[in-house]
Amino acid sequence: MEWYQLTNAAQIDSPAVIVYKDRIAENISLLKTMIDDVQRLRPHVKTNKIAEVVQLMLAEGIQKFKCATIAEAEMLGMVNAPDVLMAYQPVGPKIVRLLELVQKYPQTVYSCTVDSRDAALAISDTFSSQGRRLPVYLDLNVGMNRTGIRPGKAALELYQYLHTLPGIEPAGLHVYDGHIHDTDMAVRKEKCDAAYAPVAALAAQIADSGLPQTVIVAGGSPTFPIHAGRDAIQCSPGTFIFWDWGYGKNLPEQPFKWAALVLSRVISVIDNTHICLDLGHKSVAAENPQPRVHFLNAPAASPVSQSEEHLVLQVADATQYPVGTVFYGVPLHICPTVALYEKAYVAEKNAVVANWRIVARDRQIIV
Incomplete structure (x- = not known):
């Protein structure tokens, strides 16, 4: 059989969708062998959306997670995930909902991303009105052209601006390079390194300006092995948990x-x-x-x-x-x-x- x-x-x-528990466990174990420190893993839960699957990762020592929706963030709070980055800039009612999550699940440290002054100010106003500060990552656009600000002078100024807001605690930089998914690993690495270079430069500029050293959360599944080779970078693969035909065919180096x-x-x-x-x-x-x-x-x-x-x-x-x-x-x-x-x-x-x-x-x- x-x-x-x-x-x-x-x-x-x-x-119906069928999930094979033993193979999920094998994928988690394999992921851990592909990086030097499990604390550098910040898996994205958009693939699984299942509390029991997150619990399998928690049991293997994974403490940090990434998500894209309030519901995904709440699922993580429900299972007591210690550290949750919502890699999405909340606007409108989502800001209030994120505040409610912070209040409802105090055992979970929540954070989000921003790429504009207006969004940052709205978040700060909402959280400071309740005497709170929300950790926030600056979302960088390195070629995905979906969200984020380009690394450079404007990004440095925005990150410095975040430090002036009473309801925000700047936490670092968020980089998603999902546009890079070449099957040829050499080509993929070349593109990934080129996209990451201005991010590293920005992090150095932030430090030179006297601000605390930044945490960097970078990549998805295609660039995970590349970012895993960098020092201290937090990596955010997601599809690994179930895998699929597309990545199985296009990312042969990830078994x-x-x-x-x-x-x-x-x-x-x-x-x-x-x-x-x-x-x-x-x-x-x-x-x-x-x-x-x-x-x-x-x-x-x-x-x-x-x-x-x-x-x-x-x-x-x-x-x-x-x-x-x-x-x-x-x-x-x-x-x-x-x-x-x-x-x-x-x-x-x-x-x-x-x-x-x-x-x-x-x-x-x-x-």
């Missing part, structure tokens, strides 16, 4: 195991070479071109069309896949796929033994 096959699959309605699959079934045999599965847009991340999932037990199957609840595949011989046949698929992109499900079924030794709520898929838990 293959590692992914379930002896009790008949009890699992489809489509993590697939630990989350989508389970689906044949719901119709169309003709001799076409079948239909119950795996539509609502069941697997649909932001990428096809193929969006690779089927471990039908690797030659190719997608023909997909709609909200259906996936039509072309196969060599449809008689091999009668109605009801279970398909096990590795998503191209696991992070948004997990967010499509309310719960994950937990597999151990080829059987589902429990289910875990994907609690942080919601925009709001309590706060």
